[in-house]
Amino acid sequence: MAGRNGRTVRDLRRGNRTAVLQKLYFDGPLSRFELGPATGLSSGSVSNVVADLIADGLVEEAGSVDSDGGRPRTLLRVAPHSGQMIGVDVGETRVRVELFDLALTELARTERPLASQSYDVDVITGHVRDGIAEVLGVEQAAPERLLGVGVGVPGIVEHTPDRGAVVHGQTIGWDAVPLEQLLRSASQLPDEIPYFIDNGAKTLGQAEMWFGAGRGARNAVVVLFGSGVGACLVTPEVEHGRAVEWGHLTVRVRGRRCRCGAPGCLEAYAGAESLLARWREEGGRPPEGTDEETRLTAMLAAAYPPEGTAPDAVALAVLEETAEYLGAGLSDLINLFQPERIIVGGWAGLQLGTRFLPSVRRHATTYALRHPADKVTIDLGRLGPDAVTVGAAILPLADFFASGGRRPEPVAEDRLPAWRAALRQRTPR
DSSP states (O other): OTTTTTBHHHHHHHHHHHHHHHHHHOSEEEEEEHHHHHHOOOOHHHHHHHHHHHHHTTTOOOOOOOOOOOOOOOOOOOOGGGGGEEEEEEEEEEEEEEETTTTTEEEEEEEEOOOOTTOOOOHHHHHHHHHHHHHTTTOOOOOGGEEEEEEEEEEEEETTTTTTTEEEEEGGGGGEHHHHHHHHHOOOOOOOOOOOEEHHHHHHHHHHEEEEEEEETEEEEEEEEEESSSEEETTTTEEEEEEEEEEBOSSSSTTOOOTOOBBBBBBHSSHHHHHHHHHHHOOOOOOOOHHHHHHHHHHHHHHSOSSSSOOOOHHHHHHHHHOOOOHHHHHHHHHOOOOOOEEEESHHHHHHHHHHHHHHHHHHHHHHHHHHHOOEEEOOOSSGGHHHHHHHHHHHHHHHHTTTSOOOOOOOTTTTOHHHHHHHHOOOO
């Protein structure tokens, strides 16, 4: 039965379970006494919800604390072993697949390196399929407790009713690739296991907002700086973030040709791929036969050698110009969205690190409007190179919490709805 606001009793129970699970997950362990004020639920509702969650194996006791003059209060936490998630990062240099428990402790991982510009759809789906099978084959894996598979990909992800997640990855040559369908047809996972596919910058942003440098901020932009560049905007209106194609902002009319085909994109100047290409064009010598990460490391070593050694003037000049382009690009984000924080992640962003960031900050504040620039902080992400994978694993976890910790049940094709089965039983034969 629905109330005046359209919510049913079932909706209310699900909402109460979600509130308790999320509070215990982010702020636990907590006692039943603390959960009341923290969630806004009555003591009776808290007791009922906790009893249900313990019966379902989702919540467990985690010691006790003394109370003021009364009996010790039992502490509760979300049981880490009660669920598992898989996170997949379809990155620019490798496909990484990781298995996590509910506390996001890594249980297993595998990586498949990608040859330069090797985004063949069959190759990628094969890597993901084999990676999922591998991590689910380890001793700690519990496939029956798998909540879902999250996948972070380059490009724009469109969620369609008939084909699931479809990826428009112009820079990698993907034109409306029905990735969810392809993964389902290639995987041995049961049909009820959900896939959650989204832009890699958004999954990075999800991870940093939940557990990293964005935690506690209401407004933030999380930047993914790798072979290309992307960003995720998080505001109260876009609670779980929205990927924005920041790398394809035009920074120079009739400028360098970008991977997307357009001239003058930020990514044509600020991504690691273009940075290395410009170094080579100016006479630099990136090591041949190595991946992009190794070549960027060599460029940094040339530009910032040990004390007493002269820097490579070309490498240093290209890096300084890249810092200015990145700073100018960040100034647009500052002026448009006025965030509290800008968080820089991605393998290239982390590799350039603190050596690069002061210059980027300086250029960002130079190009931005003074008032929003005075209010923003620009820092590196805290979750390291696994942030996209962690964020991808958070996607099924967030959905699990939103459902009140209820797993989808497999439905047999010949199973009748309960009301129809009841009518059939009453029908005279």
